[in-house]
Amino acid sequence: xxxxxxxxxxxxxxxxxxxxxxxxxxxxxxxxxxxxxxxxxxxxxxxxxxxxxxxxxxxxxxxxxxxxxxxxxxxxxxxxxxxxxxxxxxxxxxxxxxxxxxxxxxxxxxxxxxxxxxxxxxxxxxxxxxxxxxxxxxxxxxxxxxxxxxxxxxxxxxxxxxxxxxxxxxxxxxxxxxxxxxxxxxxxxxxxxxxxxxxxxxxxxxxxxxxxxxxxxxxxxxxxxxxxxxxxxxxxxxxxxxxxxxxxxxxxxxxxxxxxxxxxxxxxxxxxxxxxxxxxxxxxxxxxxxxxxxxxxxxxxxxxxxxxxxxxxxxxxxxxxxxxxxxxxxxxxxxxxxxxxxxxxxxxxxxxxxxxxxxxxxxxxxxxxxxxxxxxxxxxxxxxxxxxxxxxxxxxxxxxxxxxxxxxxxxxxxxxxxxxxxxxxxxxxxxxxxxxxxxxxxxxxxxxxxxxxxxxxxxxxxxxxxxxxxxxxxxxxxxxxxxxxxxxxxxxxxxxxxxxxxxxxxxxxxxxxxxxxxxxxxxxxxxxxxxxxxxxxxxxxxxxxxxxxxxxxxxxxxxxxxxxxxxxxxxxxxxxxxxxxxxxxxxxxxxxxxxxxxxxxxxxxxxxxxxxxxxxxxxxxxxxxxxxxxxxxxxxxxxxxxxxxxxxxxxxxxxxxxxxx
Numbered sequence: 171x172x173x174x175x176x177x178x179x180x181x182x183x184x185x186x187x188x189x190x191x192x193x194x195x196x197x198x199x200x201x202x203x204x205x206x207x208x209x210x211x212x213x214x215x216x217x218x219x220x221x222x223x224x225x226x227x228x229x230x231x232x233x234x235x236x237x238x239x240x241x242x243x244x245x246x247x248x249x250x251x252x253x254x255x256x257x258x259x260x261x262x263x264x265x266x267x268x269x270x271x272x273x274x275x276x277x278x279x280x281x282x283x284x285x286x287x288x289x290x291x292x293x294x295x296x297x298x299x300x301x302x303x304x305x306x307x308x309x310x311x312x313x314x315x316x317x318x319x320x321x322x323x324x325x326x327x328x329x330x331x332x333x334x335x336x337x338x339x340x341x342x343x344x345x346x347x348x349x350x351x352x353x354x355x356x357x358x359x360x361x362x363x364x365x366x367x368x369x370x371x372x373x374x375x376x377x378x379x380x381x382x383x384x385x386x387x388x389x390x391x392x393x394x395x396x397x398x399x400x401x402x403x404x405x406x407x408x409x410x411x412x413x414x415x416x417x418x419x420x421x422x423x424x425x426x427x428x429x430x431x432x433x434x435x436x437x438x439x440x441x442x443x444x445x446x447x448x449x450x451x452x453x454x455x456x457x458x459x460x461x462x463x464x465x466x467x468x469x470x471x472x473x474x475x476x477x478x479x480x481x482x483x484x485x486x487x488x489x490x491x492x493x494x495x496x497x498x499x500x501x502x503x504x505x506x507x508x509x510x511x512x513x514x515x516x517x518x519x520x521x522x523x524x525x526x527x528x529x530x531x532x533x534x535x536x537x538x539x540x541x542x543x544x545x546x547x548x549x550x551x552x553x554x555x556x557x558x559x560x561x562x563x564x565x566x567x568x569x570x571x572x573x574x575x576x577x578x579x580x581x582x583x584x585x586x587x588x589x590x591x592x593x594x595x596x597x598x599x600x601x602x603x604x605x606x607x608x609x610x611x612x613x614x615x616x617x618x619x620x621x622x623x624x625x626x627x628x629x630x631x632x633x634x635x636x637x638x639x640x641x642x643x644x645x646x647x648x649x650x651x652x653x654x655x656x657x658x659x660x661x662x663x664x665x666x667x668x669x670x671x672x673x674x675x676x677x678x679x680x681x682x683x684x685x686x687x688x689x690x691x692x693x694x695x696x697x698x699x700x701x702x703x704x705x706x707x708x709x710x711x712x713x714x715x716x717x718x719x720x721x722x723x724x725x726x727x728x729x730x731x732x733x734x735x736x737x738x739x740x741x742x743x744x745x746x747x748x749x750x751x752x753x754x755x756x757x758x759x760x761x762x763x764x765x766x767x768x769x770x771x772x773x774x775x776x777x778x779x780x781x782x783x784x785x786x787x788x789x790x791x792x793x794x795x796x797x798x799x800x801x802x803x804x805x806x807x808x809x810x811x812x813x814x815x816x817x818x819x820x821x822x823x824x825x826x827x828x829x830x831x
Contacts, residue, residue, distance in 0.1 A: 202267035217303030242300025249291035329373020338406030408803035448533035453597030507805035533744030571738035636726035643748035668767030720746035786817035
């Protein structure tokens with residue numbers, strides 16, 4: 171039987187009997203014919219016509235695999251993919267008649283295996299009472315591969331993308347079916363898995379022949395795929411089979427790069443970026459000063475902790491970092507269970523033409539102007555800095571919800587300073603705009619600071635220094651929906667050191683604190699669920715601010731020893747370290763305590779180290795990550811330490827997640 175005749179039957183027939191029939195006789199390739207244009211879809215029976223991208227299958231859990239209907243739904247999904255693979259292989263034979271004979275015969279052999287896989291699934295579907303064609307199917311595979319212009323496109327898109335991903339799915343679900351007691355289905359998937367290793371290896375062999383000699387397999391693979399295809403399509407979600415890829419012949423560097431690579435598979439991505447210098451640039455604009463170089467420590471903070479955006483983003487999002495972290499660091503995050511977003515370096519952005527959902531910097535400020543060109547690509551309107559937001563960033567704005575007094579003159583500052591007090595600049599970063607003073611002994615350097623701030627920013631906020639019992643932060647999303655609480659740990663000068671997340675925000679406190687926080691008319695949680703949102707919402711609406719919000723707050727003891735709730739110490743109209751901690755908590759086993767902290771060169775002496783790389787090594791070796799793996803493949807941290815920024819690139823700061831007691 172001529173190869174062309176066989177391929178036409180598989181591609182164009184409208185019955186499964188014809189499409190899945192083996193060749194009538196030994197295949198020959200003597201009459202190749204003219205190149206065929208890709209049809210809009212292959213011939214199919216009516217019940218298997220594509221129903222569009224919206225026809226998606228939700229993969230069942232282990233518990234659902236015991237139910238014939240749920241099991242059949244999953245097998246139906248897999249069967250359609252095997253049929254699509256056979257149809258696409260028939261298309262490549264018809265579309266590229268001048269391809270090498272060995273390549274064409276190899277495709278024909280693989281096509282017959284795909285026919286066999288489809289028949290195996292169909293038989294098992296029938297036994298489950300779910301006929302093939304009873305579930306909707308989509309044509310994403312077809313639409314992605316059928317536009318191929320060369321045989322190299324074919325091996326990149328089908329063999330090295332979709333078939334490589336099946337190294338994960340077939341092996342993973344073979345194990346789940348075995349665990350569920352369905353050995354018959356497990357054997358089918360195991361057979362397909364072993365065949366898939368050969369299919370990927372076959373595609374890899376030809377891919378290497380056709381790629382540019384000077385390019386690595388990984389770089390050539392990345393460059394050949396065009397959006398919406400990307401290497402993300404070459405792996406499963408939540409489970410990664412290194413062993414099968416190495417057996418197929420992929421080199422370790424390719425496997426390592428693929429393991430940590432992410433790009434959206436469909437959802438329009440949000441774009442995240444870490445810019446902790448926002449308050450300084452806002453203060454400069456308020457004062458009418460031209461932008462100037464950032465303090466060295468703040469510049470290092472922005473560069474070193476740029477990777478915090480990775481933990482605010484979801485898998486389909488994009489994080490723009492100062493510099494792309496090293497592969498070893500990204501692998502450690504992946505092995506700790508983190509599912510990373512797409513990573514792009516700021517100086518090498520490749521987002522032109524990409525449809526985006528929303529831009530989400532750490533804070534909107536004058537220094538985010540460089541993001542503005544991307545605004546035309548977003549589906550959300552209003553992205554960008556609004557000068558009216560000066561107000562909500564000022565500590566004078568926060569003072570109206572707390573106990574601070576806003577003072578425009580030196581005389582009023584002195585009048586408001588009683589006993590031990592705190593002076594706050596309206597715009598200050600991480601404790602840098604604070605002075606702790608006593609009314610009885612105000613130093614000359616404090617007065618100098620006061621004069622300078624009043625001249626530059628117009629006011630100073632004066633607050634009483636409190637006997638702290640519990641510092642905590644409250645986090646809200648864009649809709650002022652309460653997300654959760656974190657304990658705050660600052661040093662004596664108000665600079666952030668760490669925050670922790672526990673089953674209860676009062677963890678570590680005594681019974682009196684617990685009763686005060688959760689009981690009676692002083693129910694603190696009720697205040698942040700109901701009262702505070704209703705108080706601040708009109709102000710945010712007036713300023714048209716719709717971003718994330720963090721509130722620093724405190725339980726303190728008064729002069730009589732009684733607990734008092736100070737509901738607002740500071741309002742932060744941006745992402746915060748507390749928000750990062752809550753997002754990190756999504757990667758931790760529910761109910762297990764965790765601490766997110768920032769270490770610096772000041773900690774070298776305490777740890778007896780001389781560099782951030784040594785510091786990271788000491789922390790990692792002290793408590794390696796211990797993970798729990800769930801049936802859906804998701805892994806969560808039960809205990810251990812994880813370094814959150816690449817220590818080999820850091821200058822001054824190291825972010826650490828500590829999980830467990």
